[in-house]
Each structure stands twice: as structure tokens, then as C-alpha cells.
Amino acid sequence: MSKSAKALEKQDYIIVSFSGGKDSTAMLLRMLELGEKIDEVISCDTYKEFPAMYRHLDKVKVAVESAGIKFTTLRNEKSFDYFMFEFRSEKEHPVGFFKEHPELKGRSWATSKVRWCTKEMKIKVIQKYLRSLKEQYNIIQCVGIAADETLRIGRKGNQEKNKRLPLVEWGWTEADCLKYCYDKGYDWEGLYEIYDRASCWCCPLQSLKSLRNLRLHFPELWNELKEMDAKTWRKFQVNYSVRDLEKRFEFEEERRKRNLPIKDKGFYSELKERLCA
Ligand code: SF4
Numbered sequence: 001m002s003k004s005a006k007a008l009e010k011q012d013y014i015i016v017s018f019s020g021g022k023d024s025t026a027m028l029l030r031m032l033e034l035g036e037k038i039d040e041v042i043s044c045d046t047y048k049e050f051p052a053m054y055r056h057l058d059k060v061k062v063a064v065e066s067a068g069i070k071f072t073t074l075r076n077e078k079s080f081d082y083f084m085f086e087f088r089s090e091k092e093h094p095v096g097f098f099k100e101h102p103e104l105k106g107r108s109w110a111t112s113k114v115r116w117c118t119k120e121m122k123i124k125v126i127q128k129y130l131r132s133l134k135e136q137y138n139i140i141q142c143v144g145i146a147a148d149e150t151l152r153i154g155r156k157g158n159q160e161k162n163k164r165l166p167l168v169e170w171g172w173t174e175a176d177c178l179k180y181c182y183d184k185g186y187d188w189e190g191l192y193e194i195y196d197r198a199s200c201w202c203c204p205l206q207s208l209k210s211l212r213n214l215r216l217h218f219p220e221l222w223n224e225l226k227e228m229d230a231k232t233w234r235k236f237q238v239n240y241s242v243r244d245l246e247k248r249f250e251f252e253e254e255r256r257k258r259n260l261p262i263k264d265k266g267f268y269s270e271l272k273e274r275l276c277a
Contacts, residue, residue: 013137016041017126017144020049020057021198022188024144026177027166028060029184031142036166038069038142042129045075046121048200050218052189059186074125080200083107083120085231108234109204117200142166148173202228204236208245215249222246244275 016031018024018041031038041064043057057073064071078087085106088098098104107116133139142164145152152158153168167177178192191198194213199206201214201221215222229242236242251271252262261267 010136010138012140013133014039014140014142015130015133016142018043018060019144020053020060021144022178022181022192023146023167023174025056025060025186026172026180027142027144028064029186030170030172030180031166032063032067032069040070040072042126043071043073044122044126045073046117046200047075047080048202050191050198050201050221052191053198056186056188072129074129076121076125078120080117080121081228083116084109084228103233106232108232109229109236111234112205115205138162140164144177146174146177147171201225211245212249212252215246247271247274 014037016024016028016038018028020043028038028041043061045057049057061071061073076083083106087106088104107114110117130139130141140162143158144167145158145165146167147153147170153165157163158165172180181187188198194217195210201218202225206214214225226242226246229236236245240248248271251267251274255262255267
């Protein structure tokens with residue numbers, strides 16, 4: 001039997017990819033409300049979600065399972081911290097490299113060019129799981145991309161015929177999604193009043209604004225971030241270690257109290273001195 005004939009024989013299997021964010025939450029809740037067929041909801045844990053996000057995921061899981069639908073949480077059996085602080089790939093470096101650089105233990109902080117965490121903690125884990133299902137089923141994957149996320153909608157991977165974008169079909173924007181979730185009683189304990197996106201709290205690719213908010217609203221996580229930074233070899237961001245950021249934010253607070261600007265030449269030249277001190 002040809003490959004395509006075999007594929008035709010396979011049963012459709014509807015998966016909802018659920019990150020826990022506002023868009024995929026709105027998609028999932030609305031699909032449940034409409035009574036749409038869902039065979040399985042898949043969520044992937046990076047080990048570094050906000051505590052409020054873990055509570056949100058648990059709450060949605062209960063709703064999904066009460067509707068008689070399978071909810072699967074995937075995670076790499078090796079933790080984020082393992083890859084960050086311990087992992088060493090002999091394949092990726094010349095022979096003897098680690099003997100010469102014993103300090104380069106673990107992959108350290110991700111950069112925009114080396115997003116190892118997206119790959120190890122999400123993509124590979126999800127792909128492996130889907131591969132096993134694909135042997136048995138014709139997978140249809142529902143992805144929570146909002147109608148106003150034009151760039152993401154246009155990506156080749158999201159245009160594949162086994163992908164369905166329900167929010168785009170319904171014309172739901174990101175703002176519509178958040179409102180719908182709030183109306184349904186899902187509020188992430190205020191996470192979206194602070195952040196536009198709720199991804200890993202320790203992400204080095206987040207903006208200064210997000211990091212300021214992390215320090216302000218989640219001091220315990222900020223302290224954990226400092227501890228992580230003290231244990232690793234790559235600088236947290238190109239211009240700042242976490243300690244540097246702390247100095248910058250403290251300096252900003254001082255300037256604000258004195259009604260001085262925090263983005264002018266005077267600010268940056270004094271900041272430079274403080275960071276070098
Ligand atoms: S949100 Fe940041 S830390 Fe988390 S997986 Fe993505 S790039 Fe890595």
C-alpha cells in the first residue's frame with residue numbers, strides 16, 4: 001500500500017496546543033464552549049513558568065479533564081537547570097575543548113542566536129510526542145495564533161494543511177482573547193496586568209521593562225535570577241549581568257525620586273561609572 005493510501009486510512013486526531021497564555025487559553029475555552037471535537041490537549045512545561053502560570057495550567061487542566069478530554073503535560077526529562085548549568089556537548093566543540101575551558105559548563109543563558117531552551121525544552125519535546133502520535137493518526141493541530149498576529153499567521157509552518165488556526169477563523173484579536181478569558185474567570189492572578197506575554201520568568205531575551213517588573217513584583221524570582229546568573233558563564237544580556245541590571249534599576253529609582261530623567265546623557269554617563277565601580 002502506498003504511503004498516501006496509508007495516510008488516508010488513518011483517523012483524524014485533533015490536538016490543541018496549549019501554552020497557558022491568553023491566546024491558547026481563549027482558543028481552548030471557546031472550543032470547549034462550542035463543543036468542538038478535541039482528542040487531546042498538549043501543554044509543554046519549560047520548568048520556568050511563573051508560579052501563577054502553573055496554577056492557571058492546573059485550573060484549565062481540571063476544566064479539560066472534566067469535559068472528558070485527555071490533557072497531557074510534556075516536559076524534557078532533563079530540567080532547564082541541567083541544560084543551563086551542567087550540559088556539555090562534545091559533538092558541538094572540538095576535541096579537548098572542555099579540558100581547556102572547564103569553566104564553560106552548561107549552555108548558560110540563551111541569546112537571540114542560540115535559543116537552546118526553546119529547542120530543548122519545547123520544540124524537541126513536542127515534536128517527539130507528535131511523531132509518536134503521527135504513526136497512528138492523521139494529526140490536526142489547533143494553534144492559538146490571534147487574528148492580529150499577521151507575521152505569525154504568514155509563517156510557512158502555520159500554513160501547513162494539518163494546522164488549524166481557530167482564532168484566525170473567528171477573527172479574534174489578542175485583546176479579544178484576554179477579555180474572553182477574564183470574562184470566563186481566568187485572570188492569571190494579574191500576570192497580564194504586568195506583562196504583555198507570559199513566558200519563562202528567567203528569559204534573558206525579555207525587555208528591560210519586563211525585568212524591571214520582575215524585580216518589582218516578584219522579588220523572590222528576581223533573587224533566584226541573581227543566583228542563576230552568579231552560577232553561569234555567559235553574561236545575562238549583552239550589556240548587563242543581573243547585578244548590573246539591579247544597579248541600573250536602583251539608580252533609576254534614585255533619579256526618579258529626584259525628578260531627574262532616566263534616559264538622558266547624564267543618566268547613562270553616571271550609570272557607566274557606577275557599573276565600572
Ligand atoms: S521564553 Fe526565553 S528562556 Fe523560555 S524557552 Fe523561550 S527563549 Fe528560552
